[in-house]
Amino acid sequence: MKYIGTICILLAISTSSVALPDNEDFSIVTNFPQPAAGSFGVVGTSTADGRYLIWNGDKVFLQSAPGSAGLDEIASGYLGDPGFLTLNPTGDTALLGQGYGDGVNANLYLLDLAAPSDFVSGAEISVASHFSGVYLSANLVALDRGDFGSPAEIIVIDLLARRRGVGEAFTVLQIPEPAGGRTTALTKPMDSFSASLAVNGGLLYVADSGNGQYKSFAVADIVNAFNTATPLTWASGTDIGAPFQYPLGGVSGFTASGNLVIAGFGSIVEVDPGSGGIIKSLDPAGTSPFYGIIYNGASEELIAVEFGSFGDPLVFHASAMGFAPLPAQSTLTLILLGSLLALAGVHLIKRRQSDTQAVRAISTEDNK
Numbered sequence: 001m002k003y004i005g006t007i008c009i010l011l012a013i014s015t016s017s018v019a020l021p022d023n024e025d026f027s028i029v030t031n032f033p034q035p036a037a038g039s040f041g042v043v044g045t046s047t048a049d050g051r052y053l054i055w056n057g058d059k060v061f062l063q064s065a066p067g068s069a070g071l072d073e074i075a076s077g078y079l080g081d082p083g084f085l086t087l088n089p090t091g092d093t094a095l096l097g098q099g100y101g102d103g104v105n106a107n108l109y110l111l112d113l114a115a116p117s118d119f120v121s122g123a124e125i126s127v128a129s130h131f132s133g134v135y136l137s138a139n140l141v142a143l144d145r146g147d148f149g150s151p152a153e154i155i156v157i158d159l160l161a162r163r164r165g166v167g168e169a170f171t172v173l174q175i176p177e178p179a180g181g182r183t184t185a186l187t188k189p190m191d192s193f194s195a196s197l198a199v200n201g202g203l204l205y206v207a208d209s210g211n212g213q214y215k216s217f218a219v220a221d222i223v224n225a226f227n228t229a230t231p232l233t234w235a236s237g238t239d240i241g242a243p244f245q246y247p248l249g250g251v252s253g254f255t256a257s258g259n260l261v262i263a264g265f266g267s268i269v270e271v272d273p274g275s276g277g278i279i280k281s282l283d284p285a286g287t288s289p290f291y292g293i294i295y296n297g298a299s300e301e302l303i304a305v306e307f308g309s310f311g312d313p314l315v316f317h318a319s320a321m322g323f324a325p326l327p328a329q330s331t332l333t334l335i336l337l338g339s340l341l342a343l344a345g346v347h348l349i350k351r352r353q354s355d356t357q358a359v360r361a362i363s364t365e366d367n368k
Helices: 159-163 219-228 329-367
Strands: 026-029 043-046 052-055 060-063 071-075 084-087 093-097 105-112 125-128 132-135 140-145 153-158 183-187 198-200 203-208 213-218 238-240 251-254 260-263 268-271 278-282 290-296 301-307 315-319
Touching: 043 084, 052 084, 052 093, 052 290, 084 132, 093 132, 105 159, 125 140, 125 159, 132 198, 140 219, 153 159, 153 219, 183 219, 198 251, 203 219, 213 219, 251 290, 260 290
Parallel strands: 043 290
Antiparallel strands: 026 315, 043 052, 052 060, 060 071, 084 093, 093 105, 105 125, 132 140, 140 153, 153 183, 198 203, 203 213, 213 238, 251 260, 260 268, 268 278, 290 301, 301 315
């Protein structure tokens, strides 16, 4: 079975007046995939036509249509605790990052969206363990990663080289590593932590969640740092806002006007990267939990992923325009179904009573 969500409601999405939803627009979505066994999160992005693309640490799902409640399973076997899912610049290939992996190395998976297929051993790309990733160009990918006791860092890999098994020949090594050779393009300050990466308008947005600061760097400078093995300094980036002004999960997407969409502890915020001002603040759960985001850049809708205590199921909040709830008439359907079952029960009781009476009548005749 490669389909979950039994009923699809197609909703028209107008991109001419898109805006982030408000708190009252959100409701809990129950027909959404939970993390696969051994995984702790669910990640995703959107396609150019506004459909959600989701990975739960095993299966990959594609929304049946923009705004529908249907998710089609398009591939499986892509194992690992999901770090990120992003699309290449042309939007026809998904890149899945395995995240922590074995603590030293982790896999990247490439999935052709035009002809998706289940995972085949040997197709994975080994890189350093990571938290998040984003394309810089057709072949270059930036990863946010770090080791305990060390500053987080932005590393850059050449996917084409890694797929050909000659990554080290195409990657200038600054920090020795036995597999998944890399160049550190940007070193964050001490006590920094990893966070989501995002690219828009020629800028790479980076968050130092340990020290609470967001910055932007020119993608051209990041690529040059990779090509010349000359890491950028953290101070060379452009500050966005003040330290600890926003949630610290990193930038997860952009509105049509170029504002940043950021999530983390307590809220989801829309931020003007120029002024640093908060345009909108959302708390769909109303309890200020830790939020992750699956952002839909085509419609400016989002799935707010609420993380509770360790081991608890994830709670997914979405607006009806972004991910349709089970249809309103489903309540009526349940009532009708209950009525039918009740009628069937009454009919069964009457049938049994009738059968019992018939048996008693036969028994009385036999006794005569």
